[in-house]
Amino acid sequence: MNLMVKALVIAVVVIALAAIVTSLFSRAQRPMSSAEAISNITNYIGTSYPGAAVNITSVNASQYPGSWHIEASVIVNGTRPCPSYFVLVFDYPKYNFVSNVENNYTADCVVNGVQSGKPYAISSYPIAIAWTYGLHIPQVESFITKYGYQNVSVTASHYITITLGQRNYSNVWLVDYATAHSNNTVEVAINQSNGTEAYVSGIVK
Numbered sequence: 528m529n530l531m532v533k534a535l536v537i538a539v540v541v542i543a544l545a546a547i548v549t550s551l552f553s554r555a556q557r558p559m560s561s562a563e564a565i566s567n568i569t570n571y572i573g574t575s576y577p578g579a580a581v582n583i584t585s586v587n588a589s590q591y592p593g594s595w596h597i598e599a600s601v602i603v604n605g606t607r608p609c610p611s612y613f614v615l616v617f618d619y620p621k622y623n624f625v626s627n628v629e630n631n632y633t634a635d636c637v638v639n640g641v642q643s644g645k646p647y648a649i650s651s652y653p654i655a656i657a658w659t660y661g662l663h664i665p666q667v668e669s670f671i672t673k674y675g676y677q678n679v680s681v682t683a684s685h686y687i688t689i690t691l692g693q694r695n696y697s698n699v700w701l702v703d704y705a706t707a708h709s710n711n712t713v714e715v716a717i718n719q720s721n722g723t724e725a726y727v728s729g730i731v732k
Contacts, residue, residue, distance in 0.1 A: 558593050559595070559620055568583070569581055569583065572601060581600070584600050584614070593620075595617075596618055599616075607676065607679070607680075608656065608657075608671055609656075611633060613629075613630060613632060636660055648719060652682070652683040659683075659702040659717055662717070664724065664727055680704075681703065681705075682703050685700050698720065702714070711729065
């Protein structure tokens with residue numbers, strides 16, 4: 528290979544490397560879109576909490592240029608007697624996937640933020656489920672003991688008005704305990720405003 532050919536090969540390699548570096552630099556300098564940030568954060572939470580229900584509740588430009596301030600609500604084990612419900616906040620990509628806990632509504636069968644003598648409005652189904660479990664209702668405890676925690680499925684729905692046991696109730700959460708191992712169920716209605724027990728049905732034998 529003569530000197531001219533070597534010089535030509537070197538020139539081509541240098542130009543190719545320069546093009547690659549320029550492309551990477553340009554890509555690195557391109558601001559991340561909110562859609563990209565949301566997708567990355569959602570995938571990260573899904574990986575960190577497999578099976579969790581993830582809802583992005585707020586996306587705003589971060590105080591850090593080129594980043595997004597993202598709030599995400601996360602519900603873990605949402606159909607079990609003691610779901611966990613919390614809100615994570617990210618400044619992404621400035622701090623990558625490092626998050627702060629904005630709110631920790633309920634975890635380990637405990638509803639957080641309840642203060643003695645002060646009202647507590649139950650605003651979401653995970654709180655209604657955890658709250659009901661914490662009332663230590665005999666039918667609920669017997670149901671879970673008989674069929675096993677992992678075999679019990681729980682749902683909660685809010686009703687402005689509902690008739691239960693030939694009585695009318697207003698602004699209640701109706702929490703249903705069921706299992707694939709039996710047709711037996713337990714229903715519990717609690718008042719939305721203060722969580723007091725309003726109605727219970729179901730006999731566990």
